[in-house]
Amino acid sequence: MIIDAWGQHQTLRHATDPIFDSLRRWTRRTVPTAEAPVADTLAAMDAGGVDRMLISAWYAPRNVMISNDEVAGFVAASGGRLIGVAGADIARPMDAVREIRRAVTGLGFRAVRVLPWLWEVPPTDRRFYPIYAACCDLGVPFCTQIGHTGPLMPSEPGRPIHLDQVALDFPELVIVGGHIGWPWTEEAIAVATKHENVYIDTSAYTIARYPQALVEYMRGHGRHKVLFGTNYPMIMPAKALDGLDGLNLDPKTRAAFLGGNAARVFGIS
Template sequence: MIIDAWAQHPTRRHLADPIFDSLRRWTKIPLPDEEPPVRTTVALMDQAGVNRSLISAWVAPRNIMISNDEVAGFVAQAPDRLVGVGSVDIARPMDAVREIRRCVDELGFKAIRVLPWLWEAPPTDRRFYPVYTACCELGIPFCTQIGHTGPLMPSEVGRPIYLDQVALDFPELVIVGGHIGYPWTDEAIAVATKHEHVYIDTSAYTAKRYPAALVGFMRGHGRSKVLFGTNYPMITPAQALADLDALGLDAEAQRLFLGDNACRVFGLD
């Protein structure tokens, strides 16, 4: 079982947003002429043996790149393969809480994701706290980005150490920090070790680019704390999984990393 903990089935406006210009310079991914079909995402999952992908909405200040309803529509086309992750406008806290409830109760989503760099605010900002409360009440994980940003936005808000305070304030909140926290991966490992419900996912990095400290964590006491992710379409599942064997994970650690941890964290059947 392989679960991709961080992916997007993109809309054309998501791919074309100017905020990703810096990424396009090195990924060389061409802009599609029309909306990408869900079958393309599923075919790339099949190519790499990925069973399920958590696909996320993208809500930014005054800009919805991928809406929650669009994500629900994508999931409806491949319900056995795609799992919805919602997003909300943290500048409107009560609307955000109501939308989180709709995402879970009506759309069947399994998590909420908000990216600090999009809002230029750390996860300790007061605007995030209603989101954490709603996630706790509904029993779903809060997913976010940790580490530096590829887009030309401030990276400091992605310092993993901010999640230490969030986990202290909301000890029952399940937190998944995506993108391994580089160049502060040691911080990410420390916070995930300290707090029972804090996890790391490896999205946006191929296996051969995982820092040595993270690989050691995955081999040892952190084997139940790291989830496989791609950040597709930036990295395809096959690219993300290439060189997996070079990590030197034993059978249990590999099984936990590729799927079992995500199944447990997101409550997947």
């Protein structure tokens, strides 16, 4: 089974938000004019042989690009192939905790994702700590972005070393850092190696762009720590998986990378 640890089925609000204009310059994606059906996402998964995809809500300051309820609708329309990941407005901590609880216990979501760069603060900011406590209480992973930002926003909040303090304060919290942490990938590997519950996903990068340090980590003591991801629709699953054989992963490591690690982390049967 192949599980994509980071995707999103876009709303038109998300797809056309000006914050992504800089990404469109080099991906050469046109701005859509209509909502895409869930069938488009499922077709892209089929083309890449992806069985399941975790899709997330997007909450930014005073801007809900994809709501939890919209994600729940996409999940319901997918025949069980899409899995919900909740978002929350960290500027309203108690409202955020209640919304996360609703998404997990009421909507069946399997994780929470908040992107520090959208808030222009690191994940050690006090507003994140109620979110971490809620994730621990509910037994779901906290997913976030590590590395530089494609959008023209500060990259410093994505330094992987920030997660070291979070993991020290919440050792039971499962943390998945997406986008491999480049250009601080070795820093991400150090944090994931140090902390039992910290993981890395490869979303937003094709296999040809994986840093060698990450590939060596996947082949060695990090074989249970790296999850496959695309950041769909930025990268299509088939393109994200192109060159997989060139990683020279043994069968068990390859299966863990493509789906086994995600199944364990997110509790997917």
